[in-house]
Amino acid sequence: MTKALSFLVRGRVQGVGFRYWTRHRASLLGLKGWVRNRPDGAVEGVMKGRDEQLNAMLEQLHCGPSGARVDDVEVSGSCGEVPDDFLIRP
Numbered sequence: 500m501t502k503a504l505s506f507l508v509r510g511r512v513q514g515v516g517f518r519y520w521t522r523h524r525a526s527l528l529g530l531k532g533w534v535r536n537r538p539d540g541a542v543e544g545v546m547k548g549r550d551e552q553l554n555a556m557l558e559q560l561h562c563g564p565s566g567a568r569v570d571d572v573e574v575s576g577s578c579g580e581v582p583d584d585f586l587i588r589p
Contacts, residue, residue: 503532503547503577508560510570512542518587520564525585528552532581535588547581 508517513536521534521544530552534544546556563569 501547501549502553503545503579503581504553504557505545505575505577505579506543506557506560507537507573508542508563508569508571509540509573510563511566511568512563513540515566516564517542517567520567521560522585522587524559525556528556530556530585531583533586533588545577545579545581546585547577 518534518536521542525532525534525546528548530546530548532544532546534542537543546553548556557572557574560572561569
């Protein structure tokens with residue numbers, strides 16, 4: 500069974516390749532969804548997959564790519580549309 504989650508990552512997560520890293524990691528795990536920068540400096544996104552895929556991605560989001568500093572990861576349920584791939588949105 501699949502489900503979708505929304506996430507919000509705060510810290511030094513813009514200007515360090517966080518969106519591209521997220522898309523790459525999510526694709527490796529077989530997740531669908533999207534990620535984008537927010538005007539407030541955070542990165543937000545939605546991901547859809549099986550529990551084990553989602554849990555693995557959430558663990559990775561707490562670390563981020565080299566150069567990033569993750570201060571907080573918020574997760575909530577998602578009811579929005581999820582694309583058939585993992586996209587970087589503007």
